[in-house]
Amino acid sequence: MIRILFFVFLAFLVWLAVRTLGSSRKRRDEPVVPAERTIETIQQCAWCGVHVPAAETVSLPDGRIYCGVPHRDAALQVAGPDDRSRS
Ligand SMILES: [Zn+2]
Numbered sequence: 001m002i003r004i005l006f007f008v009f010l011a012f013l014v015w016l017a018v019r020t021l022g023s024s025r026k027r028r029d030e031p032v033v034p035a036e037r038t039i040e041t042i043q044q045c046a047w048c049g050v051h052v053p054a055a056e057t058v059s060l061p062d063g064r065i066y067c068g069v070p071h072r073d074a075a076l077q078v079a080g081p082d083d084r085s086r087s
Contacts, residue, residue, distance in 0.1 A: 047071035 041054040045067035052067045059065045059072075066072040 045071055047075045 042051045043054050043057050043065045044051050045057070046064040047066050048071055050067050054065075057065045057067065058069055060076075064075070066075060
């Protein structure tokens with residue numbers, strides 16, 4: 001009786017090994033599908049001219065776009081806060 005159980009257990013282990021190897025091989029063979037691509041708008045900083053993704057930009061109400069808060073603040077200091085209303 002113990003022998004039968006041993007062989008059943010052995011067969012289970014073999015089945016498990018084959019299944020694991022088969023699924024990992026299948027996973028490797030699957031073509032790598034890139035994640036859904038999103039078209040990201042790139043915009044140019046009005047201060048330094050670097051191109052950055054639109055999601056990372058800081059903009060002023062007049063439409064000027066900056067790569068970050070430091071460049072926005074630098075542009076405001078040079079132009080003066082009153083310059084925002086003019087354009
Ligand atoms: Zn910049």
